[in-house]
Amino acid sequence: MHSRPPPLPWLAPGEAFPAATQAWGRGSPAPGLLAGGGALDAATLQRAYGAGIFPWFSLGEPVLWWSPDPRMVLRPEDFKLHPSLRKTLRKFRADPRCEIRMDNAFSQVIRACSARQRRGQSGTWIVPEMVLAYEALHAAGMAHSVETWVDGELVGGLYAVAIGCAVYGESMFAHASDASKLALAALVGFCRANHIGLIDCQQNTAHLASLGAAEMPRSSFLAALRTATQQPAPEWRLTDTCWAQLMGPGQP
Numbered sequence: 001m002h003s004r005p006p007p008l009p010w011l012a013p014g015e016a017f018p019a020a021t022q023a024w025g026r027g028s029p030a031p032g033l034l035a036g037g038g039a040l041d042a043a044t045l046q047r048a049y050g051a052g053i054f055p056w057f058s059l060g061e062p063v064l065w066w067s068p069d070p071r072m073v074l075r076p077e078d079f080k081l082h083p084s085l086r087k088t089l090r091k092f093r094a095d096p097r098c099e100i101r102m103d104n105a106f107s108q109v110i111r112a113c114s115a116r117q118r119r120g121q122s123g124t125w126i127v128p129e130m131v132l133a134y135e136a137l138h139a140a141g142m143a144h145s146v147e148t149w150v151d152g153e154l155v156g157g158l159y160a161v162a163i164g165c166a167v168y169g170e171s172m173f174a175h176a177s178d179a180s181k182l183a184l185a186a187l188v189g190f191c192r193a194n195h196i197g198l199i200d201c202q203q204n205t206a207h208l209a210s211l212g213a214a215e216m217p218r219s220s221f222l223a224a225l226r227t228a229t230q231q232p233a234p235e236w237r238l239t240d241t242c243w244a245q246l247m248g249p250g251q252p
Contacts, residue, residue, distance in 0.1 A: 011038035020052045020067035032068030042136040069218035072201040076191040078212040100186045109145040109157045113171035148179040156180045166228035168200040189246030194234040
């Protein structure tokens, strides 16, 4: 039986968030739920992510804010570049028709992620209101896309929030085999090259765990955020150093 959680704080637009540690805990009907309401705009998203909080709600629901404990994170050095994906990436990099890009088509990426999410019964969290909010965050330089292109066509990718050197993975999509995994591998190489210590994955899934992600206590996650968000933001572009960090020196 679930224990009775405390009343959920309801925020006015612009109102400060409660501390992440006040989120509902295990045994409650919705572990990690922190607050409802407020605004969904770039300034609010920046404050939320900087405090270890993110929005997650379905179509027809009010804005809900979360900070789960533990937190699923991927440390770039723990990323599992499985042999099959390494082989695919090597072939992809050698093919002149193929390319990984950053921030070339953010709106296309988030809208493709939204379309993919909506195919499932409970996969409607990237609602139109959220798409517009993250597009505004991208325009402000705090949300980025990593994109997989083949023959000039966008076939997969991901988008992420970034504040300083804190990176928060949001969603991926693929219209071709391994297209989203290739984008994630590129993001890992970028993070390694720019000394970014972790990629927030929010919730535990078997797929993320298979790629090397693991849970960490929320207190440790928040401590890491306090340092990372104060560091200068890197330039979001892929370089030979990024690929060397991923594939090893001298690898294509």
